[in-house]
Amino acid sequence: MTTLTTISNLIHEVIGEDWDLEEEITLDTTFSEDLELESIEFVSLAEKMQAAFGEDVDFVSWLSEKELDEVIDLKVGDVVEFIDACRK
Amino acid sequence: MPQVTANQQELHYQLLGEGGEGDTPCVFAHGLLVDNLSSWYFGAAPVVATKRRALCYDLRGHGLSAHAPEGYDVATCAADLVALLDALELEVVDLAGQSYGALIALRVALEHPERVRRLILCEAPLPPSRLEEMAGVLRADPAELLAMLPDSLREAFTSGKRRAVKAAQRLERLLTQTTLVSDLQAEGDHSDEVLASVQQPTLLLYGEASSCRGVGDRLEQAIPDARLVTLDGGHYLAAERAAEVGRHIQEFLDG
Numbered sequence: 288m289t290t291l292t293t294i295s296n297l298i299h300e301v302i303g304e305d306w307d308l309e310e311e312i313t314l315d316t317t318f319s320e321d322l323e324l325e326s327i328e329f330v331s332l333a334e335k336m337q338a339a340f341g342e343d344v345d346f347v348s349w350l351s352e353k354e355l356d357e358v359i360d361l362k363v364g365d366v367v368e369f370i371d372a373c374r375k
Numbered sequence: 376m377p378q379v380t381a382n383q384q385e386l387h388y389q390l391l392g393e394g395g396e397g398d399t400p401c402v403f404a405h406g407l408l409v410d411n412l413s414s415w416y417f418g419a420a421p422v423v424a425t426k427r428r429a430l431c432y433d434l435r436g437h438g439l440s441a442h443a444p445e446g447y448d449v450a451t452c453a454a455d456l457v458a459l460l461d462a463l464e465l466e467v468v469d470l471a472g473q474s475y476g477a478l479i480a481l482r483v484a485l486e487h488p489e490r491v492r493r494l495i496l497c498e499a500p501l502p503p504s505r506l507e508e509m510a511g512v513l514r515a516d517p518a519e520l521l522a523m524l525p526d527s528l529r530e531a532f533t534s535g536k537r538r539a540v541k542a543a544q545r546l547e548r549l550l551t552q553t554t555l556v557s558d559l560q561a562e563g564d565h566s567d568e569v570l571a572s573v574q575q576p577t578l579l580l581y582g583e584a585s586s587c588r589g590v591g592d593r594l595e596q597a598i599p600d601a602r603l604v605t606l607d608g609g610h611y612l613a614a615e616r617a618a619e620v621g622r623h624i625q626e627f628l629d630g
Binding site for chain 2: 319323324325326327329330331333334347348350351352354358
């Protein structure tokens with residue numbers, strides 16, 4: 288399974304019943320603008336990603352180095368790139 | 376999602392960092408209503424977690440903790456926190472709180488001095504009912520409350536889309552279906568004598584533009600071992616100046 292597919296599945300789990308089936312997650316999908324993810328849902332997603340990708344991927348530390356507006360503008364592709372770089 | 380029953384409440388928490396043997400974990404309490412553990416979790420907590428365990432938790436009725444119709448007074452919230460520490464077998468901790476969370480941390484430090492090593496009070500409002508940012512809360516007026524938020528936080532409630540609708544529903548529920556507003560109104564001040572009995576080294580973090588900036592000066596005078604640091608920002612400092620707040624807390628805990 289590609290990193291993008293795994294992350295898409297985890298986003299589905301977090302958003303749950305609110306999920307709009309019309310919308311396909313791509314590398315260009317933004318968490319804030321497109322997915323309307325709440326910050327507390329982002330916490331759940333971070334937890335699920337940590338469990339899925341293991342301890343080599345320190346998602347929260349990576350995010351903590353970013354300013355708030357950078358986090359708001361994050362795309363799914365940014366996270367995929369980060370995770371793939373951690374696992375090389 | 377890690378949850379634990381503490382003081383008969385289901386509380387959601389997140390533990391960051393490994394810590395070393397004998398490290399003192401730092402526990403983070405967030406503010407009321409528009410806040411949850413994410414402001415610490417994506418802010419200062421991971422900075423602090425590079426050297427010690429960092430525990431963030433959602434207050435009762437907030438974030439992913441269970442809905443609670445009552446018990447938003449500082450005393451009950453402090454009892455929740457102590458019960459959380461007991462449940463997670465954390466004997467001695469450093470405590471950090473933002474806004475109402477700072478009042479909770481202060482209360483635990485006063486009541487259980489043996490369990491709190493150091494104290495970080497970020498934007499503690501004393502008394503909370505005097506805080507201008509809370510004026511909308513006391514009138515149970517969500518619009519007025521939201522108008523006081525910095526742009527970056529307000530957008531999350533007012534875009535009219537999914538996230539904003541959910542956040543506004545949660546806010547509405549806390550304001551109209553719980554005792555939060557009356558609990559907050561009834562919350563008193565601490566006398567200087569009580570503040571003088573704070574035993575822990577205390578870091579006070581305040582925003583220059585915050586309406587409770589003056590409380591920082593008062594606490595620095597009244598708490599024996601207190602140091603005040605002011606940052607460029609308003610009341611929602613832990614979210615607005617997350618990285619800086621994290622650095623100051625880390626230095627304070629290392630010192």
